[in-house]
Amino acid sequence: MSLLPHLHRLPSRVILASASPRKRELLSSLLSPLPALVKGINLEIIPSTFAENLSKDGKTAAAYARLTASAKGKEVFDRCCGEKDKAVLVISADTVVESPAGDVLEKPSNKQHATSMMQQLSGEWHAVHTGVCLMLQSSSGNMIETTFSTTTKVRFAQLSPEVIDAYTDTVEPYDKAGGYGIQTAGLGGSLVEEISGCYFNVVGFPIRSFVQALIELLDKVKDKDDS
Structure with missing residues (x-):
């Protein structure tokens, strides 16, 4: 499924609610x-x-990512769009890592925190969840929102204390959920031994799931405008 035939259907304003x-x-x-x-x-x-x-509390890691993505998108929509913008799409997302023990790992706050994360992931499978929220308001003012999450399984190599210490001395872990980025081949990517699922989801945004959800949303808002 490609977004290319549908680009002309997107609203005049498309916003990514993320830095x-x-x-x-x-x-x-x-x-x-x-x-x-x-x-x-x-x-x-x-x-x-x-x-x-x-x-x-009481939330799965995937549900937590979806709820956070939705809250991010609503904050930006309410602050920057609202009823004054009749053709707008706000895209928000949140990525978290779920440890083998089921704990939600976000961005580490310091070296000790990052070291603990690496020790938990070393030699184990873990899950990466990205929650995505799409808020689409048509030119006629009709509003439809959808939220979904995508999960990818990742297995780390067995990491020695020396590797963990050297890695957590870099800047790499501190702006990434779970303390690593798979796209940096010489750093975080070299810690990964195997993945099952969408690679782009681990990078931070599940491309194929997004395209499918967006096309479905465009169809729904068109049906609503036509009714």
Whole structure:
């Protein structure tokens, strides 16, 4: 399934509610895939100010990611769009790592925290969950929202204390959920031995699931406008 035949159906304003350079890069390349052949979409970057302080009690890691993504998107929509923008799409996402023990691992706060994460993941399978929220308001003012999550399983190599110590001395772990980025081949990517599922989801944004959800949302808002 490709977004290319549907680019002309997107609203005039498309906003990514995140400061993540990885999400921005993936979405920018998706929305403007062939600049010489098709008019691409100018992606606005408006980071959410949501505190990301939802309680994890009683929630699965995937549900926590979905709820956080939804809260991020709603904060940006209410602050920057609302009823004054009649053609807008707000895209928000949140990625978390679920440890082998089932704990939600977000971004480590210091070296000790990052070291603990690496020790938990070493030699084990874990899950990466990305929650995505899409808020689409048509030119006629009809609003439809959808939220979903995608999960990828990742297995780390067995990490020696020396490797963990050297890795956590770099800047790599501290702006990434679970303390690593798979896309950095010389650093976090070299810790990964195997994955099962969507690679882009581990990078931070599940491209194929997003495209499918967005096309379905465009169809729903069209049906609502036509009714």
